[in-house]
Amino acid sequence: MKFIWGKKELTLMIIPGANRRTVRIKLPQSSLYIVPSVILLVLIGFLVAIHLMNIHFRETKDTMQQTFDGQERQLVDQITLKDSELEQLQNNLIDLSQQADDFKGKLEEIKKLNHVVQLMSQTGGTSKNSQPSGVTTDVGGEDVPVSSEQVSQMVTDTKQDLTSLVGDINVLLADLTESESKLQEAERIREITPTLWPIDSHTITSDFGVRRDPFTQKPTMHTGIDFDGELNDPVYATAAGKVIEAGYDDQHGNHIIIDHSRGLQTEYMHMNKLLLRRGDTVVKGQKIGLVGTTGRSTGTHLHYEVHRNGVQINPYPYLLTNRKGDR
Incomplete structure (x- = not known):
């Protein structure tokens, strides 16, 4: 290939080799300046494009790095928070x-x-055997993380x-x-249940059972227990219940009968004074009268009876407590 210079145009000859036809291309002389200028402009445009691409890449990289850093910090904060919550x-x-x-x-x-x-x-x-719960006290030791x-x-x-x-x-x-x-x-x-002693004195002058009558001297059935006592000593209800009889007759003198339900009744005889009336409600240990010698009596005492289903029984087995304060 060779150039042939003329006045206003250039001839570009392309000689491919032997036995080949020579190619001639005529170019205006101004192309000698235009072509390099175009090539130079293309190179400059390419370089500018590469530069702009680098700038855009760096900006994109910086933006992605900032985003990544922010996400990383957020993730670290979340992990720290989760660790704290897990520990709590x-x-x-x-x-x-x-x-x-x-x-x-x-x-x-x-x-x-x-x-x-x-x-x-x-x-x-x-009873059931049981082991007391252990009491633990933190006194130190190796700091070993707890596993899941x-x-x-x-x-x-x-x-x-x-x-x-x-x-x-x-x-x-x-x-x-x-x-x-x-x-x-x-x-x-x-x-x-009538378990109290009816007076403070525990001296029994006549037991329950067959005895010689103090008036007739004949064998008779003594249906209660006689307690020795001083005049006007307090008499107590031996169990809670309701007064079903309170009055006087020649045999019993001043007397009170208390119904305790379940078929049990108690009777208190020969009292000097009654402190209750028929229909009154009585609590266990309540003072109901005063010791005396009214009715068929030879001296100051309390005649005490226990009735079960209407039959007088021996009161002694029911005398379980030694003080009126014990219920």
Whole structure:
């Protein structure tokens, strides 16, 4: 290829080789300046495009880096927060587990109390062996991080403990309700059972049974117990009940009969003064009259009887308490 210079145009000859036709291309002379200028402009445009692309790439990179840094910081903050929350949950779980242990100890104490209540109500309940809850005190040790398996096991154990506690509480509440009912019934029976001595004196001058009558000297049935006492010594109701008779007759003198339900009645005779009237309600140990010698009597004393289903029985087995303050 060679150029042939002319006045106004250039001839570009392309000689491919032997036996080949020569190609001639005529170009205006101005193309000698235009072509390099175009090539230069193209190179400049290409360089400018590359520069702009680099600028855009750097801006995109910076933007992505900033976004990544922000997301990384946010993720780190979230992880830190989650770690803190997890640690707090673990601490709460430990507290809950310790509270469950403490509650089990209290529940054992309530069970023991319930056993006492059962004994008081004479239910014949049997005691249950129980181990006291352990008391742990933090005194130091190696700082070993807790594993997820250990936390999971603690959750399982605590859940089982709480489930067991709920079951124990339900059973205990039922037992307490039954024991309370039995205890109330036992207390009611105790109040209406004549177990007190009717006067402060425990000196018996005549027992229940066959004796020689002090007036006729003939064998007679003594249907009660005579207690020695001073004039106007207090007489007490030996059980709670209702006065069904209060008055005077030649045989009994001033006397009171108290009905205690369940077929039991008590009678107090020869009193100097009555402090109750028929229809009055009496509590156990209440003062109902004063010792005297009215009616068929040879001296100051209290004649005391216990009736069961209308039949006089020996009062002595019912004299269980030594003081009127004991119910």
